[in-house]
Amino acid sequence: MITDKSAFIPRVCYEIFVRSFCDSNGDGIGDLNGINSKLDYLADLGVEALWLTPVHPSPSYHKYDVTNYYEIEPEFGTLDDFRKLLHGAHERGIKIYLDLIINHTSVLHPWFLEATKGPENAYRNFYWWMTQPQIEELGIQERETSDDSQEVYPWHENAGDPEKYYGLFYKGMPDLNYHSEELRGEIEKIIRYWLLDIGVDGFRLDAARHIYPEWEKDRSIEFWQFFSKVIKDTKPDAFTVAEVWAQTEEVAPYFKYLDATFHFDLSFALQRIVAQERDEQIVDKLVASYALFQKYNPLFVDAIMLTNHDQDRVASVFGNNADKIKLAASILLTLPGQPYIYYGEEIGMLGTKPDPYIREPFLWSDEGAETTRWIDPQFTTNNTVRPLSEQTKDPYSVFNHYRHLIKLRKSEPALSQIIAPNLFALHLQDDQLLAYFRPHADKSLIVIHNLSQWKKPFSLPEQKADFVHIVFSSHAQDGPELTQMEIHPLSTLVLAASTGR
Structure with a gap:
């Protein structure tokens, strides 16, 4: 860590x-x-x-x-x-x-191939094994699907074995047992x-x-x-x-x-x-x-x-x-x-x-x-x-x-900071505009995204009114400064203060 x-x-x-x-x-x-x-x-x-x-x-x-x-x-x-x-x-x-x-x-890993040989094998406890009555007693015969696994019946048979092995993702992937x-x-x-x-x-x-x-x-x-x-x-x-x-x-x-x-x-x-x-x-x-x-x-x-x-x-x-x-x-x-x-x-x-x-x-x-x-x-x-x-x-x-x-x-x-994320919401009173403030001691930035397919006007908060220098635009702009408070459809503006703070 x-x-x-x-x-x-x-x-x-x-x-x-x-x-x-x-x-x-x-x-x-x-x-x-x-x-x-x-x-x-x-x-x-x-x-x-x-x-x-x-x-x-x-x-x-x-x-x-x-x-x-x-x-x-x-x-x-x-x-x-x-x-x-x-x-x-x-x-x-x-x-x-x-x-x-x-x-x-894999079921083809040497550990699992050994484990399938029976309860006395040295690798048996590398995996999860239970009999059907044990599975039913714990109520773990079935599971609800999740985003990362569609397996409903995670217990799988090993031919000739009274115990089944647990494989959350599918029978070819037996789960390891970290006990x-x-x-x-x-x-x-x-x-x-x-x-x-x-x-x-x-x-x-x-x-x-x-x-x-x-x-x-x-x-x-x-x-x-x-x-x-x-x-x-x-x-x-x-x-x-x-x-x-x-x-x-x-x-x-x-x-x-x-x-x-x-x-x-x-x-x-x-x-x-x-x-x-x-x-x-x-x-x-x-x-x-x-x-x-x-x-x-x-x-x-x-x-x-x-x-x-x-x-x-x-x-x-x-x-x-x-x-x-x-x-x-x-x-x-x-x-x-x-x-x-x-x-x-x-x-x-x-x-x-x-x-x-x-x-x-x-x-x-x-x-x-x-x-x-x-x-x-x-x-x-x-x-x-x-x-x-x-x-x-x-x-x-x-x-x-x-x-x-x-x-x-x-x-x-302001954009490359990873530790201690520098992010504050900027509410522009339009839910088709996504805006946020990325403060930094050297140069703070405002980022505005127009999520809609229409040109959108916007107003910056009074304390951010000088953020009119265009650092980046995904749409061609007339010049380096924002002369009109509007943003093109499906586009992004990154703005800095004209004073550079």
């Missing part, structure tokens, strides 16, 4: 679904060398950290069911390839966070291996709220206390960002032991307000969430995003409306927190569930030499989305909008 405010926290992060990003060897599958070949692109975009989806050996296309925590999936490359990628990233000032899957393993001290010892070894022997900069922590099953969910927080101590003892500056797919009140306690958690409430709120063209007092709700997070960790990091690999792509949510795609990016990149861009959002990639279609190949160019071919894309094609090679030449493209916003975020201290 962060204990020093001066510690470097990446201001802009990027999630890569490895299989889909870039193919270096022509086999149609994204790989580590492909990512390595695009580090200059990512650095130019302004990215300072990469979250790589799982790179461990696994029988699935997504790799969230690990069979070996110490190796690299052969389709993606080798450990040497990973070391080269890490070195190349570090040369460019880019950190790498490894997706660590320790809520469950086992031996298992905790194995996890310590895995953490130390990747942080020290390999040198990764931190972990994205999958299914953090499900480390213990629902009937013992209060124990999950205690597990992260153990985990964070291992991190601190091993590599104190390693960063942890957790998937806690829940409402703010349930998320907050995880900040006690983890640096950051993804803000799912904000993700869906951003999608709604841009789609519906109406604010939901989002800034007031954010400020309230900060107060709650701060109770558990004054140095909390709010990991913010539009979508990730488990959600419909934001461009599809907005019906491929380029103005709304840009507007959502403008909001994300002018709010406090540590933003995570899902690969391809910067070119407006499309996709709706089922999951493979929100993880389609990144479009590099019309020729497609580097574009992966593991799936026949249904949403992001050259007919629906312009490839990066075209967008780089167009100053008004989605890509260049992202690039400009990231540069702005990194150049303005």
